[in-house]
Amino acid sequence: MTAIVSHPVLHVLGLRKEFTIRARGHAGILTAVDGVDLSIAPGETVALVGESGSGKSTVARCLTRLIEPTAGSVQLDGRTLGGLGWKDMSRAYKDLQMVFQDPNSSLNPRMRIRDIIEEPMRLHLQLSAAARRERAEELIREVGLDPMHLDRYPRELSGGQRQRIGIARALAIDPKVIILDEPTSSLDVSVRGQILELLQRIQRERNVAYLFITHDLQVVRKIADRVLVMYLGLVVEEGTTEAVFSAPTHPYTRALLSAAPVAEYGAVKERFVLSGEIPSPVDLPRGCRLAGRCPLVQPQCRERQPPLLLVPQPVAAQPPATPGVLQQHVAACPPAIAAIEDNPALTAIPPTNRL
Amino acid sequence: MDRARPIAVRVAGSLAVILGVVTLTFVLARIVSPDPTNLYVSPQADLETRAAIRANLGLDKSIPAQYGQFLADLVRGRLGTSFSTGQPVTSDLTSRLPATFELATYAVIGGTLLGFAVGILSAVLRGSVLDKILRFLTVGGLAMPQFWIGLMLLWIFFVKMGLAPGPVGRLPIGVNPPPRITSFVVVDSLLTGRFGLARHAAAQLALPVVTLGIAVFAPIARTVRSAMIEALRADYIRTAIAMNIPKRTIWFRYAFKNVLLPVLTMLAGVIGFAFSGAVLVEGIFAWPGVGQYALDAIQQSDFPAIQGFVLYAAILYVVIYLILDLAYSSIDPRVRA
């Protein structure tokens, strides 16, 4: 079903991560990521959305090998990453970099900005000291700072400036993919916009692909080409940003979208409410993981995990056939899809919220 | 320390620690005294006599065999016979434990109470002149060598002022102890109505208890102060203030229970130190406890005695830390199973 047309720069199949947790002498298996497929075309931005416990950050950490995935294959630019020692991994990292969530703690407080930006070059590029210096200056200008900042320490910069340094560090060795793990969630709103615009500009100029991990739906809407919605370790809905936001299909996606507050006076919203608590990831229900909270629940939902199915759409809304990766809008909710099929008018459902 | 482990695992771990301690001591003891026969015979004694003694002590066997024998004896509760006293080590230790326990009990109780009082006062009045004076005293207590404090106290209170008796042990020379009930001389004297005797015993205790008490007081006061300051800064204290909870309730209930956690760990270490016989304090005051016994044993290469003492100290340590774990889980719900 994942029909790949051209070569994605990052291709992930069946990614799975289990943690063994020991509490009070009992061992349990926590499945943080339960078989995630995902591919990103060169220069594309894919957003991975979910709440805490959804496994979105675990995906990022598995891809960068900060933790070992339990199963699954990862292809980066055609090469399979897997079972690599740190030397091979180190070479692979040349094409895969990461920007972290908290700019206050992702920069070594004891290093000058210059050393922070030059460190990846030292490790991967054969450059003279002068060339590294020059490149560091170019990079810091590229992220919108002044070269005088190079001789400062992280604590002397503001949060937004530090995040720009984090981006410059990731760009230093010209990777093909950058994983952005909630890069704006600890920043003020006014800074958030600037960082996003910087990221978009960099993408236009360098054709780098982004995997954008976030819980902020506004950010997704602004920056992502495609979006994957995760709930308790599984992708429950996937599609172009346009499709998912205009016709959210999975009840979880709908709840998520309708819960996000809108900075608009008198915005009338219809809330799609999920009741109850999120089940423990150690003791997951057999069928759909949302069954216990879902208003659309059917008996068969509790039987087995529903697969990702194509969401029926009006012809006009079909995405243009750009050669690349999976473009279809899919959701793991047969009852919701059945409802659309029964009532084609529903396909043109007005957005439950207006982000 | 992993506090979430179940009791059975903890006990097994404790036994492993005891075995390790005992083994390490065995090895060290063999290095200290490869040939203890000199303790029994004159240096001129002939080789046959020495060999006979060795055979008698089981020292003619190979080291692994000796180790095996030693462990087997240990399991049966036999700690061997002291080379220097000629008595079974077990009875040596049990006859000296009451002295150590009496001294340690008073020092720990007094030092802990004072430590808590000073620590809390210091924290609540943080930055004040009183706080500075108390901190100065605490640092002094932590940095002063025990044996020197003991000597200086003797000089001041015994030599100069004549307020305290000399360093001659639990009772003045020539005074007979009361009948044994609890083995605590003061308590036994009181129980049998011998008030004069109780006064004598208390006087003998005063300086050693103060000396050892300082070693208990200073670390407790320091830990209580810093834990209390940290607790008072915590968000939950701010909540309590916002909810108009009375100050005294906040200090002595809300903050205090959180202070207990770090202090308990410190207390466990201090109790272990005091009850394993503060070697130097007992030495200076001629206190007939296990600490002095251990000191003599080392100086005379009396390794059954060393072994016995180390085993006692290790068991003490392990038991104290087991109790600490239990106390922890009764106070901190986050640790509870």
Place this chain on the structure above:
Amino acid sequence: MSTLQPARRRRRSTPLSVWLGAGIVAVMAVVSATTRLWAPYDPDTAGVGPPYAAPSRDYLFGTDRVGSDVFSRTLSAATTDFGITLSAVVIAFVIGTALGALAGFYGGILDTILMRLMEIVQAFPALLLAMLMVAAVGSGIVNVIVVVSILGIPNYVRLVRAEILSKKNWQFAEAAKVIGNRPSRVLFRHLLPNSMRPLIAFSSINASWVAIIVASLGFIGLGIEPGSAEWGSMISRGQDSILSGEWWISGFPGIALLLLSASFYLIGDGLSEDSPGSSVLSARLLRRARRGAATAMATAAAARPESTPAPDRILEVIGFSGGFAGPEGVRPVLHDVSFGLRRGVMTAIVGETGSGKTLSALSIVGLAPEGFIRTGGQLVFDGVDLLADEPASYGRVRGTRISLVFQDARGSLNPVFTVGNQLIDACRANRKVSRNEARAIAIAMLERVQIPEPERRMRQYPHEFSGGMAQRVMLALALISEPELLVLDEPTTGLDVTIQADVMKLIVDLVRTEGLTACLITHDLGVVAETCQDVVVMRDGRVRETGSCQQIFTNPQDPYTAALLAASRLVEAA
């Protein structure tokens, strides 16, 4: 994660006690390196004076039994004790740090074995183990150094291991790995340098302890060669003389030892003290700043015309200013903040980091962080100026009439008391009810905030609640005293969107049904649009704009408000 960090960018200053300790240690180091220059007599020669001479001009510290000069010997011993202490600490530091770093970073079997070994060493009484080992390897300076450093190693291993474990997953360590550093470089270049401060602090405390152990060994006669000048053995030599009154033979070496040990201790203690705010210097600073502010306020108050608060406002903040104490007096952070809260209305105070919104709100109940100094203004609550007779005035309104809900609910509840206990305490502190009545009220309150099974939940501890549930408990706690004004400090920040929506809905419902006045501090304009009627926009400690929600969102007057709105609407509304 509090948004209130007055000293965020300030470097940690070094307390005075550290300098004092370092000074004494430095003097000792110089003296011990140049003993011969200072010692009036040869320290190792007997009979340079009469035996047992009391301290005098000729023999500063007196003489001992064999007529050696105690002053010269004390100086000479400094070389020995200081040298042994320093060497032992350096050895233990290097070996212990290396082992601890490896154990913490790589974990696994190495870690397990190492930690078991360390546990065994630590199960010995330290002095006894030292005695036993010295007895085993023989006396002598080198042996003493080796033994004492072995005793110190477990402490370093534990400390460094814990440090590395706690920082291993810090983002800069992860970042170092992702850019392709080899693991050992992550450890030694990125992790260890960031653990140095606690390590150096500990080394110093360790040095204090080592000095005492070394002297103790000398005292027992197990240290270096008997007879050579060393403080412990000197004290031991004078032990018997003390009983006959010659205190100086033991007294002076003891004082020297105390001085060395205490100075090391002061350094370590000062460095490990987390907040320099408690040091002598800043307490004085605080007092001075407070005095300055008080005089300034008195003159300002005299000049200010009487203001008549509007009757429909329960709280009126008038010209409130203040800042944090710094070396140059008060560093202002709130400038002439004025706003009012209309009765029965939910007002939002909106702003970004550093806008002063939380500080303003906490000041309403006198909960501004330590170091905050008011430089002017009035807080009129229900017609009474709260600042006129603070802090007594706060006692009358805080908790009873004004309640607070804090951001991090789980951190704001006491971890070692049950939720029920905390609710009952809060109820009884503000309402004249019996314990049983308070319990009933608490259960009813939990029901009101929609916590299922309230009776069972009463017996649970805060850590057993999820973030959203804990925030509901916090809400119950705030409402249990039946307040008139509810101040909510970022109540849903950090919660997931769906949970956030539920909690906000609950808050709005409660405020409406109870007829409360509420003040919501937030950075999220989306939340404001959905919940509030009045809005106060703040930036850099100043109020930029106040107005009704509709006006602020549809017709913002201040350019900053407009910019903030634009930034909040990343994507144009469809």
